[in-house]
Amino acid sequence: MATQTPQQRRTAARKAAATRKRNSTGSKARSTQRTAREAERTAVQAERTVESGAAYAVDRTKAAASQAQRAVLIPVGAALVARDNVVEAVQPFTQPTTAERELKKLQRRVSVNLRKYERRGTTARNRALREVKRTRTRLERLARRNRREVQRQVKTTRRDVERQVRTARRDVEKQVDRVQDQVGSLV
Numbered sequence: 001m002a003t004q005t006p007q008q009r010r011t012a013a014r015k016a017a018a019t020r021k022r023n024s025t026g027s028k029a030r031s032t033q034r035t036a037r038e039a040e041r042t043a044v045q046a047e048r049t050v051e052s053g054a055a056y057a058v059d060r061t062k063a064a065a066s067q068a069q070r071a072v073l074i075p076v077g078a079a080l081v082a083r084d085n086v087v088e089a090v091q092p093f094t095q096p097t098t099a100e101r102e103l104k105k106l107q108r109r110v111s112v113n114l115r116k117y118e119r120r121g122t123t124a125r126n127r128a129l130r131e132v133k134r135t136r137t138r139l140e141r142l143a144r145r146n147r148r149e150v151q152r153q154v155k156t157t158r159r160d161v162e163r164q165v166r167t168a169r170r171d172v173e174k175q176v177d178r179v180q181d182q183v184g185s186l187v
Contacts, residue, residue, distance in 0.1 A: 004012070092102040 091098075093099045
């Protein structure tokens with residue numbers, strides 16, 4: 001390798017220093033730009049966080065106010081509905097003519113309901129009587145059938161027994177006749 005002169009070395013050193021400086025300045029600039037972008041991003045995020053926190057606080061405040069209003073408005077509304085119902089129930093009875101009309105209407109409704117209940121009771125009674133009659137007829141029919149069956153079996157059994165008795169009597173009479181004949185022939 002060729003040796004450099006001092007002048008060439010100084011020139012090369014200056015060039016290297018300039019390159020280093022240029023490279024350092026570029027990386028510093030990029031680093032500075034990156035830091036600036038990150039700072040800007042962080043600022044935007046911080047702003048969003050503050051905004052969302054503020055919005056959340058506003059929403060929570062609105063929700064608490066709404067709940068407080070409901071706690072007050074519900075009893076007031078219930079009291080007003082109860083008052084309206086009382087006024088509506090009492091209204092027909094404030095004047096004699098309307099009170100009389102309302103009482104007649106109530107009497108008619110009571111009479112209609114009583115007739116309805118009576119009809120329903122009559123229907124239930126008739127249904128129960130029909131069921132009892134049906135059951136009684138079925139049981140009587142069953143008892144007659146069973147009685148006929150028992151009478152048939154008794155009649156059949158009586159015939160069988162009478163036949164067996166006649167057969168046994170004939171057999172006994174035959175044996176008695178045989179025994180008498182044998183005794184008569186021995187005597």
